[in-house]
Amino acid sequence: MTDDLFDRAVALDAADPLAAYREQFIVPDGFDVIAYLDGNSLGRPLEATARLLDEFVRGQWAGRLIRGWTDSWLDWPTILGDRLAAVALGAAAGQVVVADSTTVLLYKLARAAVDARPGRHKIILDTDNFPTDRYVLEGIAAERGLTLEWIDTDPLAGITPEQVAAVVDEDTALVLFSHVAYRSGWLADAPEITRIAHAAGALVLWDLSHSAGSVPLALDEWGVDLAVGCTYKYLNGGPGAPAFAYLRRDLQSELRQPIWGWMGHRASFEMGPGYEPAPGARALLSGTPPILAMVPLWANLEMLAAAGIGAVRAKSELLTGYALELADRWLRPLGVEVVSPRDAARRGGHVTLRRPGFEKLLEPLWEQGVIPDYRRPDGLRIGPAPLSTSFTEVHRGLATLRELVEQHP
């Protein structure tokens, strides 16, 4: 059978300037996966990650022991934060730390923000944000006596500047959105929304979990106040890898996060009687930094720096565009709906397909080695990580999905 779409995949792979990066990822013996389309949930590990971890355990941990802390470990949260800032976030040094989990950092930053705007009583967020973002803010609103104002998101799209402008006002302490929506893949207009919130005197917190390492960011240029994100999606940090937090430099002396630990202290090893926050982003730290869990980031940030976030984004647009092409030709005639933006400029690194009964296809897909992401009640997310995914892989995955949809009409 002739398949012009397969020929297109082959041609796109042949022309892909990032194709060689795929060889840096581990392919285990007996690997049963023919299409991994869930890089937006858990990135694959690099050969370099396995090597660095072994070197770390045998060399730094076993060999240097406690001396590792003064060798360099104490500074990993800020060194890796600065590196991440430069490579992926568009942020100058001194504003980012790697620490904790996204949820815990969300709590710290959101608390710091609302506590710094005591006369304002409202937090704005949207109904389609990732659960942890909604739950954290629900908890903070309950404990601080604040009101949550929900923007009802169009699940086919996402939050717009107009929606934000309609609700933000002089009583708004904080505005929280995901830069790339976890379901639709909608890429919010972060600079414009930030500008609108600032015009009303509100602080802005962006969740970058689905954009860091996938979409170019310019946090400094956009004037973003606060941001968090995870490192286990496009940054391949491993399951439950530490998160990152950004706190704009000129807010650092004003905002104070609530979990006062020894690692956020001005002088951790003086062990003095009262808490005094460290200068700069370091005050965002609380407990002992998760060093072992940060090891994979060293390799991944180097890879991203070499590839360049611009090239990653260019391939990402082609990958999701190609996935949409396959979906239009193969799946829409079978009743599958595309619930992600058509406009590449408003689309993050994944696209979501919807059809009643998709839940039942998840197991047969896995059995055939095709791994998309599933989101209740009926969404399949196709998240092809640009550095580890080929166009023929997307073709294989969606061809299998088509066969299964045909078999389960």
Add this chain to the structure above:
Amino acid sequence: MTDDLFDRAVALDAADPLAAYREQFIVPDGFDVIAYLDGNSLGRPLEATARLLDEFVRGQWAGRLIRGWTDSWLDWPTILGDRLAAVALGAAAGQVVVADSTTVLLYKLARAAVDARPGRHKIILDTDNFPTDRYVLEGIAAERGLTLEWIDTDPLAGITPEQVAAVVDEDTALVLFSHVAYRSGWLADAPEITRIAHAAGALVLWDLSHSAGSVPLALDEWGVDLAVGCTYKYLNGGPGAPAFAYLRRDLQSELRQPIWGWMGHRASFEMGPGYEPAPGARALLSGTPPILAMVPLWANLEMLAAAGIGAVRAKSELLTGYALELADRWLRPLGVEVVSPRDAARRGGHVTLRRPGFEKLLEPLWEQGVIPDYRRPDGLRIGPAPLSTSFTEVHRGLATLRELVEQHP
């Protein structure tokens, strides 16, 4: 030169039922350490840890990818928590999770505790507790309008039931102490102090960082309400390994921690509109569990289960007793003071030596491959982890210290 103390070390090693466990730890090529006496700060890695990490990255992470979450990862915080509870904490299943850092878990538990006692305004702690414990409570007191009542600890000893009885009253919401004091090594009378606090209606939170894996615990039997601890000391979890939290079963429906994340939700993957805490200890979770960072615990908890916490404690008492013997014979005549309990029943897993100018000996000690812990202003902590330390190692370490003290009178 005849050295009866060396002969004693050789005899103690020969009679040590745990001696063979030392072979399970990694000794890197060109290892420059002749005496590692800082197991109470950072435990050494096992060969099994390096192997498990590599297997995890290549097998579970690279091979199972996102499927790993439903294979088992989602339950690691409670599976490992239950295992830790059984092996080291004296707690029945369903009350312990592995997550976050000690500092973050301290914040969650202490907030949950004081928020559950709204009519009470006082938190009792001691001036010699580890900095993070003091800072976290200082922050909580500031945000909740509570008063900290400080017990002034005798640095030669630690907190006593009498001291607690003198200050705890019907206005006390929470009592927080370290079970083993990080400086003196004082082993607090946890069951009696817990009883006294309960008699006044206060909740009790124990920091077990220096006792988990070193001192037998019986949290259920003692009626402890809440506990936290780290896993990178005697549990060899690696630098910045995740911490653990214990919440007594019959408080689980009453106490609510403040960081509401998707992993503490009753049904994480429903991603529904409102936060509803999971039943049991799982409600202590917030963000995505730090899976990669938990890998070392599997090996270490198996080792501890095989060795038995009773045997570990027995060797620990002999090791610290032997260190005190060396200190008395060699170091006290040179002006070194022992600032740890003589009574083994009141002594944790380390002993502290004090002398003005000890700071200057740290670098020469390291240069000679002897690694104790240093605590400002003038304390050296000798923390021989029972599973990785021999008596001759303690002898080598303190013999080197003696030489250096003689050279720097």
